Amino acid sequence: MAKGKELKARIRTTESTRKITRTMEMVATSKLKRALDRVQAARPYANALGDVISSLYTPELAERFPLLRQPEQERRAAVLLMTADRGLCGGFNANLIREARHLVERLRDRSVEVELHFEGRRGVGYFRYIGEPVTASRIGISERPTADDASALIDGIMRQFIDGTLDAVYVVYAQFKSPLSTPPTASRILPVTPPARTAGGTVPDYILAPSADAIVSELLPLYVRNQVYRALVETAAGEQGARRSAMKSATDNATDMLSLLRRTYNRTRQASITQEIAEIVGGAAALE
Template identity: 40%
Template sequence: MPSMRDLKRRIRSIRNTQHITRAMKMVAAAKLRKAQAQVTAARPYTEKLEEVVGRLMGSVDLMSQPLAAPREVKKVGYVLITGDRGLAGGYNANLIRLAEERLQTETRPAALVAVGRKGRDYFRRRQVEIVRSFTDIGDEPDITQARELARQLVDLYLAGTLDEINLIYSRFYSALRQVPRVDRLLPIAADDARGGGVEDYIYEPSPAAVLQSLLPRYCEIKVYRALLEAKASEHGARMTAMDNATENAAEMIDKLTLSFNRARQAAITREIVEVVAGADALK
């Protein structure tokens, strides 16, 4: 049985860890509120843009649009969006598992674009081809970062390095629920963008010209939304993980305190017995 000194040292150590996890939970909760507000604000704009693009794609010849024209897929790219840090429960592990499953079941040549240090480090050790990597996105992604990432993805697609690009990220529903998913980014298909005909609208200068100017923005907004969803999911997963760690630390402290009290009581009882035995010996 551990000594009283060892038990007291363990209780002190676990209590210090509990202070850290509680502080991390509060920080994650504050960041989650901001990230959730950004996600909520971005969704209506993204959905309306998808509707407009889908309506336009139903009225033009897609072969004239480089980002939407169908072509033979010789190489597939997966954009894996993970976090730069751990201590977020199974958030990073679930995304990496999904990406690994897609890469293993992919019948065509595939490559990876890693956004986040966790995904990059994992697949770099497994000799997976990584054509681009982005780290240090920060806790609040902005449109400038999304625009640069989207520009590089579009360049890879137009150059023929990748013939299809998919986003792997976690969609945020609540602090307790984040669902990893795969969305196609390029080529943009009419099924990916919701919309119908154009009979009620007049476009200037022409539907094809409007669509050509909207498709790059559509890619930027889709990447931006994925970054926001991923960051909100990461904060929610980290807050939940730190809350569970704090509760587990409290349970361990209670058990160790009970063991400490028992050991102290046993020591007191033993001392009393020794005193009584000594007094009897002197009689």
């Protein structure tokens, strides 16, 4: 019965693996719920800020504010890649890394010098592995990002952009469309592309204090930080969504495998019993 013993051991390990993946699925489900709440809660601020900037923005402003400066040629760009700190979430991190690599290649083809910034252990791990120089990296915020984390990530980069050492800044993150659809997305956050003016945009005759210029210049950095913050929250929610589906399919696979293993085990057991009976009956018949 050597085969039976082996099968029994495999059944046991599959069972315990399934227990783990099922637990991880449940954990991810509850974390996803909280992450979703954060995505929702971030919306009013982003909308309010976007409304105001789009209503006060005029193309003439572009020449005066460093954050709106459109360089005639991109020479140096920064790419900020957001990934999860942990794996076991399907192709989530791999997709983000691929998107970032494509972006970097595209930029280098246009002979842009690229510096890489990272948020999340997975991304930085990969790019270190392939031997890319890492300009800055932060880990440990991917699960519960705060607005302060966002400013810590972007403020230095924003300063460099204002100084003129950088001509463009890109963020690669997981856009959160639904828990099942979190496509990796590359978007340029600097120079700022002002949000489109919302329809029916009759701007009321505001008393503006200080001037429109001063308000815009004060609010632009907030807008940039908020874009980074939203990218962080969406990536965090995407990670949990991806992990939940990865763990769900792992659990389903384990269940399928278990039923197959159990069936094989029972079949071999039955076969060996039948054989033993046949041997005994045969032995008894020979004695008569």
